[in-house]
Amino acid sequence: MSVLPLPRPEQQPQVRRVALLGVGTVGRALLERLQALQHPRLQLCLAASSRQRWLDAEGLANSGAWPDAEAHDGSGALPDAFRPGDIAVDATASAELAAWHPRWLRQGLNVVSANKLGLGGPLLRQHEIRLLATDGRHYGDAATVGAGLPVLRAVRELRAGGDRIGAIVGVLSGTLAWLFDGYDGSEPFSQRVLSAVAQGYAEPDPRVDLSGEDVKRKLLILARTAGYALEDAEVRVDSLLTPAIESASAQQLAQALAALDGPLGERAARTARDGKVLRYVARLDAAGARLGLEALAPDDPIAVGRGCDNRVAIWSTRYRDRPLQIQGPGAGAEVTAAALLDDQLRVLG
Ligand SMILES: NC(=O)c1ccc[n+]([C@@H]2O[C@H](COP(=O)([O-])OP(=O)(O)OC[C@H]3O[C@@H](n4cnc5c(N)ncnc54)[C@H](OP(=O)(O)O)[C@@H]3O)[C@@H](O)[C@H]2O)c1
Missing domain, CATH: 3.30.360.10 (Dihydrodipicolinate Reductase; domain 2)
Incomplete structure (x- = not known):
């Protein structure tokens, strides 16, 4: 029986860092799903509310034993550890963060959103997002309408x-x-x-x-x-x-x-x-x-x-x-969080 060769490093699938903005009803349900799934290629490194954030560039522990919270200004600026190909998840209803969706895409990040102000805000922003979500950059919107129903x-x-x-x-x-x-x-x-x-x-x-x-x-x-x-x-x-x-x-x-x-x-x-x-x-x-x-x-x-x-x-x-x-x-934290996770898995391809 022949042994399959190990993939060369450049062939190994990329691990994506995940930043979760919003740890309310939907954000917490998503944390539970991420913890239950323990996907080897999704690494939650940042979770934030409007005033606090928890950050570990090596991954926030699945056990929930996170480092102490830091003060957070509610902006969408992400630490340098986030690189092109990583994923920003918006589980807020924040107008300020919705304005970051095109900026994140421009930085090469993938965006997954439950926040309807990205695609349902100003028409110009929707156009920008659609133009930028190409060439391997994803914009996941399944949670915005029908909480993940395939509408x-x-x-x-x-x-x-x-x-x-x-x-x-x-x-x-x-x-x-x-x-x-x-x-x-x-x-x-x-x-x-x-x-x-x-x-x-x-x-x-x-x-x-x-x-x-x-x-x-x-x-x-x-x-x-x-x-x-x-x-x-x-x-x-x-x-x-x-x-x-x-x-x-x-x-x-x-x-x-x-x-x-x-x-x-x-x-x-x-x-x-x-x-x-x-x-x-x-x-x-x-x-x-x-x-x-x-x-x-x-x-x-x-x-x-x-x-x-x-x-x-x-x-x-x-x-x-x-x-x-x-x-x-078409409502509820569980189905909405599931839609957010499905969109992250689509990024992995
Ligand atoms: N609940 C549902 O069944 C459902 C279904 C479909 C879609 N959605 C959508 O999902 C989104 C979240 O809903 P939710 O029910 O989870 O709301 P929520 O319970 O009010 O939670 C919102 C979270 O967003 C945080 N936040 C607000 N502004 C922020 C900022 N600038 N930076 C980082 N975090 C920020 C809040 O932090 P603070 O606590 O510090 O304010 C809170 O943790 C909304 O867009 C909603 O319309 C919800």
Whole structure:
């Protein structure tokens, strides 16, 4: 039996240093996955919150016994130990870090992001990222829309195969999906919001979800991936918030949210009487891009699904009469962290 030769050093696969920016709900879930996987070619060397960072150029121990934290200024500047080919993971919602995405790519780093402000921020930045993410530099965005559901991948593959994307319709917020799943107006909407926060289905400040801002970013990313140079101001947003809720302090918020109970309760009861269901829907078609609450037939592809499920329907050249549909859990730390790890593994090739 012959013995296979050992690979020559230049053939040995490169170990990639990983910098994880953001150690909140998603970042911590990613740390757990990295620790469980112990991939020999992914070496976590830096983890940071907005004010602290932990750094070891030889790799932060899997046991979690890390060196003492250093002060951190929240910038995206990475230590010299990070070289071209290494990976910056953005698990924050920071506008400052999103502005670093093109800079990291220019430095030869790969970028993996849950932060929607990279591709869903200014159109110019999205263009820059797309131009720079070539020649072996990756930009992983699977976690930004559908928390890893293969939505962006499907849009890209359709286009690569020559399809034109005609329309995209979706329930893109797991939180809003959960809030309207089974809501018929019999329970105060504000109570549902507070229980979504308590159970971790909504952001600590639920206005991030209720304003439609998060869904708008996702629709911008989807539309741009589909080939439409959509600007932020071109998306018509029907926010669920009133000016009083928008300006309420954290202490006043629960009381302010009660103003939604009457109008939304009446709308939900009317919708139920008509045999329909309420859903917060994002639409991109010939009429433009818009988001808002809609009454749908219960068997509408966008209305089906449970809990935090995201649902997306895509019409394209080949799916002209009936859309391609993608549905599944589209929120939560675990699926989002899994999508971030999948994107890092794609960098390894
Ligand atoms: N949670 C989900 O289910 C979910 C699903 C899909 C996508 N996402 C997206 O994933 C991202 C993270 O969500 P999350 O729920 O984990 O948020 P989170 O719990 O609020 O955590 C955010 C983390 O980012 C850190 N951070 C903020 N600015 C920073 C900076 N400039 N440099 C380094 N770290 C910084 C925060 O540090 P401090 O604690 O010091 O502020 C915190 O550790 C967001 O973009 C979110 O929209 C979340």
